[in-house]
Amino acid sequence: MRTAASRALGEQVRRWRRWLVPGIGIKRWLAVVGAGIVVLSAGTVTVAALEVPAATGALARALGRLGPWAWLVPTVLLLGGGILVLVGVRATLRSIDRVLFPTGQPTLVEVLRRQRTRGRGPxxxxxxxxxxxxxxxxxxxxxxxxxxAVVTVFDDGGSSGRLRRDLGVPPPGDLRDCLVALAEAEPLMTRLFEYRFPGGALDGHALGNLFIAGLVGVTGDLEQAVREASRVLNIRGRVLPATARDVVLVAEFADGSVVEGESAIPRVRKPIRRVALRPPDVPALPEVLEAIGEADLILIGPGSLFTSVIPNLLVPGIADALRGARAPRIYICNVMTQPGETDGFTAVDHVRALEAAVGGRVCTHVLVNTQLPRNAELLRRYHAEGSFPVDPDLEPLARLGYEVVAAAVISEEEVLRHDPRRLARAVMRTAAWAAPRRKPIAAT
Structure with missing residues (x-):
């Protein structure tokens, strides 16, 4: 019987043989590289013959007949062999480049540089x-x-809610959004994951949600399903649910009333006193706690304060892991208030709600937007819905003892939200200040 080592070797040989199939344009240039290596080897041997003639016999005597021209032979061989190797390697890389990137953008060298830079990232x-x-x-x-990315899995509305009720799977919607955000796959594949069916029995369902739900059914495990979806989209990083258990989000309002369900909470339009998980003792994924402990930088938010951000911190073990982490911990405050959740909230109100939910501080820094929206028409639309810019409250935040990061990070293209590039730039600059031992990381 074949051993595991021999099977692995056979598989490796088969992988290498795929590079030699016709049409790729690699075989001829590999042959040039091989010829160059042979010529270089011959040049090395001739050098040895000249340096140690007693050990090389006939070759040394033949070279000796050339007199002062003897060193010309190894020089030509070494120079010619080197040129053949360089030409062959360059042409091989160009052939691979044309296959992988037929448009010429980006180039193979550029991709390798980016991958290496990102791989060394925090x-x-x-x-x-x-x-x-x-x-x-x-x-x-x-x-x-x-x-x-540590994601809440408490959604009960829309496509996610229907799949949760009909199939008993954890809601995949937020997981899908994060997978697509980190994707390196072709644009068509990411658009496919976001596609929503316009009618019939699948009306409103996102294809990505159905795909993840199907993977949960096949693998029997949410974590494994997310890992497989990550491979399909070739994501940069990993996405983890805060917990793999089925959890319901519950809110208690200022008047004492209680409502269950993430989607139902904002519709009540009353001040929220607190939110809780039911059941409350669901375990956090061990990978989540491990990632927090090993992190160089931890970010909390942005997102719906009571239905997206705080629920993650209510999973037992996560808040304690954050407090024990050595990395800078930055809370990213929303740029707009959310009707039914944070009506009238300033940045300080957001932070105090966060502290009240987890019984103390979990952040070292607070990042707030200081750029007022200038798109009057867009702003009027938000005002009509009861949403207003969040007051940054810089001085009160500083008095609470937080390191305050003020930055212009708003986007006004179609909606008022954080601009991904500006926000990431502000976050990475803050991380560099908070951890000066690390070299600043440039975007690629």
């Missing part, structure tokens, strides 16, 4: 959910491939 953990977290991830992936 280990970043980002906690949140919804649109806020996916917006942040789109900017962060230019700085590092070592990103762990």
């Amino acid at each position: 280990r970043i953990v980002a906690l949140g959910g919804g649109t806020g977290l996916s917006t942040l991830l789109r900017g962060l992936k230019a700085y590092s491939s070592n990103i762990t």
